[in-house]
Amino acid sequence: MRAVSLLASATEIVCALGAGEMLVGRSHECDNPDWVRRLPPCSEPAFDVSASSRAIDAEVRRRLRSGEPLYHVHGELIRELRADLLITQSHCEVCAITPADVERSGACALTARQVALSATSLGDIFQSILRISQELGLEEKGEALIRRERERLDTVREKAERFRRPTVVMMEWTDPLFAMGNWGPELVELANGELLLGKKGEYSVAIPAEQLRDADPEYLIVAPCGFNLERSLRELTVLKQYPWWRELQAVRKGHVVFADGNLFFNRSGMTISQTAEIIAEILHGGQFGERTAGVHWRRIESPAEQDSHRLTASRT
Helix, strand or coil, X not given: CCEEECCHHHHHHHHHCCCHHXXXXXXXXXXXXXXXXXXXXXXXXXXXXXXXXXXXXXXXHHHHHHCCCCEEECHHHHHHHCCCEEEEECXXXXXXXXXXXXXXXXXXXXXXXXXEECCCCHHHHXXXXXXXXXHCCCHHHHHHHHHHHHXXXXXXXXXXXXXXXXXXXXXXXXXXEEECCCCHXXXXXXXXXXXXXXXXXXXXXXXXXXXXXXXXXXXXXXXXXXXXXXXXXXXXXXXXXXXXXXXXXXXHCCCEEEECXXXXXXXXXXXXXXXXXXXXXXXXXXXXXXXXXXXXXXXXXCHHHHHHHHHHHHHC
């Protein structure tokens, strides 16, 4: 079997099944496990994704209206790789390559089979694992992998339920603000948090900024789709522009966190269990898995802490 995965989560699943040697190509976004970066990238963004979050959102909306592609698929390369299986996704026309992108490239005639995954819930993610395992002839391994992931999530739930349940909002984009939906609310529930914005099993949606102000959560987790931790942290300047930003209790208490949305919060693959552990660590402290503070997420100091540090620095 020679497989090309044009979906980062699918690449993770193939590797978790012990079938990484079947991969002969990947998408430009596939980065986990790290060795897959050595595979030839069979896609690329159709526009500059290093722009501001507002500029990215505006360009995405413009392209969707005009029917222009968000991604380019390298059909000729897929032909050279002699792929038997091509994996994409049909959940969101923005977040990753879809069957329509593949058809536009002409690559759809190059493979024996195509699989398009879709996930709005944890159950859907487990179904994706099972489907890929079936396509690769590894169904028993897929079932065992699902059992292990469910057990890991159950462990998070059991540990987290001993703590008080704080209110939390998770943002998937900052300009405009998008409240995180899909499987994100399920992970908050597992981590014993009370989600104030965003609905389980529904798409993430843009919200008026005032909804965040009025929700006033105890914790705010900012994990923009496609952004790693370093890129996510740059969005703090966007949020600080709101006149009420410093009034949020999450800001006052130092409970604002920026996280790696690309690898964890917005990826429907083998990092969902660790994402639940990260959320629990943020909300309750302690250790729910390997400690990830400062590695995959970072807390922003409260204004009082910042003022204290400035005062100390001025005296030295």
